[in-house]
Amino acid sequence: MFMSEDLQQLIDEAEKQIEFKLKEVDKNIDFNQWKVLEVFRKHKVSDYHFNDSTGYGYNDRGREVLDQVYAEVFGAEAAIVRPHFVSGTHTLNTALFGVLRPGDHLLFITGKPYDTLHNVIGKAGDGLGSLQDYGIHYDAVELQSDGTVDWEQVNEKINKNTKVIGIQRSRGYEWRSAFTVKEIKTMSEKVKSIKPELIVFVDNCYGEFTEKTEPTQAGADLIAGSLIKNPGGGIVSTGGYIAGRKEYVELASYRLTAPGIGGEVGAMLGTTRSIYQGLFLAPHFVGQALKGSIFAASMFEKIGFTTHPNWKDRRSDLIQAIQFDHSDQLISFVQSIQKASPVDAHVVPEPWDMPGYDHPVIMGAGTFIQGGSLELSADGPIRQPYIAYMQGGLTYSHCKYAVINAVRDMLYSVKT
Numbered sequence: 001m002f003m004s005e006d007l008q009q010l011i012d013e014a015e016k017q018i019e020f021k022l023k024e025v026d027k028n029i030d031f032n033q034w035k036v037l038e039v040f041r042k043h044k045v046s047d048y049h050f051n052d053s054t055g056y057g058y059n060d061r062g063r064e065v066l067d068q069v070y071a072e073v074f075g076a077e078a079a080i081v082r083p084h085f086v087s088g089t090h091t092l093n094t095a096l097f098g099v100l101r102p103g104d105h106l107l108f109i110t111g112k113p114y115d116t117l118h119n120v121i122g123k124a125g126d127g128l129g130s131l132q133d134y135g136i137h138y139d140a141v142e143l144q145s146d147g148t149v150d151w152e153q154v155n156e157k158i159n160k161n162t163k164v165i166g167i168q169r170s171r172g173y174e175w176r177s178a179f180t181v182k183e184i185k186t187m188s189e190k191v192k193s194i195k196p197e198l199i200v201f202v203d204n205c206y207g208e209f210t211e212k213t214e215p216t217q218a219g220a221d222l223i224a225g226s227l228i229k230n231p232g233g234g235i236v237s238t239g240g241y242i243a244g245r246k247e248y249v250e251l252a253s254y255r256l257t258a259p260g261i262g263g264e265v266g267a268m269l270g271t272t273r274s275i276y277q278g279l280f281l282a283p284h285f286v287g288q289a290l291k292g293s294i295f296a297a298s299m300f301e302k303i304g305f306t307t308h309p310n311w312k313d314r315r316s317d318l319i320q321a322i323q324f325d326h327s328d329q330l331i332s333f334v335q336s337i338q339k340a341s342p343v344d345a346h347v348v349p350e351p352w353d354m355p356g357y358d359h360p361v362i363m364g365a366g367t368f369i370q371g372g373s374l375e376l377s378a379d380g381p382i383r384q385p386y387i388a389y390m391q392g393g394l395t396y397s398h399c400k401y402a403v404i405n406a407v408r409d410m411l412y413s414v415k416t
């Protein structure tokens with residue numbers, strides 16, 4: 001890679017600056033790696049657990065132990081981990097439909113949830129079988145301008161029908177901080193002091209293993225996430241997990257399959273070994289991605305851009321937002337990430353009109369798993385403020401390569 005002296009100096013400065021942050025990430029990797037390892041040992045995970053099952057998949061011991069391993073790693077009573085979840089959205093949908101009934105009220109307290117959940121929530125009478133179509137009521141309390149929960153509004157909106165409180169841990173595509181597990185603990189305590197029987201549900205996507213504990217160890221009753229993000233360790237090809245209190249996980253399992261069947265059946269379609277191995281690898285790869293984000297934040301701050309989180313902020317998700325001054329810079333950034341990918345590096349992404357978005361969106365991803373976002377990817381809507389969201393990276397070295405190229409492209413080729 002061609003590198004000017006200026007650029008090399010910038011890299012050296014950034015690496016020196018972030019050295020102690022990377023050490024913190026290493027400590028977090030050790031903690032989570034050892035935690036996962038000890039759970040594997042305790043449950044005597046064995047070669048025969050990787051055997052495949054067919055048909056109904058009765059008595060699939062590998063699947064049963066996998067659920068127990070996940071539950072214990074997440075400090076939950078139970079878990080269901082399956083390739084049959086087609087995406088994070090499907091997993092979250094299954095968990096919500098599992099516990100909500102017509103007439104119940106779902107209240108998101110961290111603002112509107114992630115875009116793909118808008119159709120899950122739907123509208124009364126939409127005819128699509130969305131939550132609201134089934135007569136489940138929904139409301140969201142917007143975050144305050146400082147990114148904190150508006151407790152006055154939450155207090156006002158919790159009513160006798162409120163059953164589930166929704167919390168999104170990750171920033172998603174918002175210019176806000178991810179909620180830390182400690183903050184989620186405070187939220188759970190507060191809502192339960194208002195109404196003790198509430199079910200606290202956390203969208204845990206992008207959060208797993210970024211900290212030492214998970215929301216299920218901090219008052220959350222039910223969490224869900226995607227296996228092509230953090231807990232899949234970059235190698236799981238599809239699936240999702242739900243973890244939490246036993247009764248709620250069971251209700252969710254009835255939605256995934258059928259009442260009375262739940263998690264007792266389901267052939268694993270040859271995925272079991274990779275799901276175990278992915279979980280084993282996840283703490284390490286999440287750490288690599290975190291290091292990559294910290295390096296990116298430091299480098300882009302050095303050349304004058306605002307980042308969120310900044311290089312030294314606390315992190316509780318994988319997303320690194322960078323705010324650019326011009327659309328050309330945002331486009332150049334995403335194209336550089338694509339160019340630095342191991343797959344489809346020759347493809348040049350362009351902004352395009354995506355269904356459901358008011359502005360053209362540009363997406364860069366050259367991943368082994370389609371849409372796998374523990375792998376390095378970047379995207380952003382072409383509108384002011386010009387924010388790129390970068391996530392993942394299976395090796396710190398790859399992240400560095402991509403960021404260095406992106407900075408170089410921006411400094412030396414983008415006309416502004």
Ligand SMILES: *Cc1c(COP(=O)(O)O)cnc(C)c1O
Pocket residue numbers: 087088089090114116168170172203204205206226
């Ligand atoms: C990715 C994500 C989802 C949805 O997952 P898909 O796999 O894209 O369906 C939901 N919530 C958050 C916070 C996410 O990051």
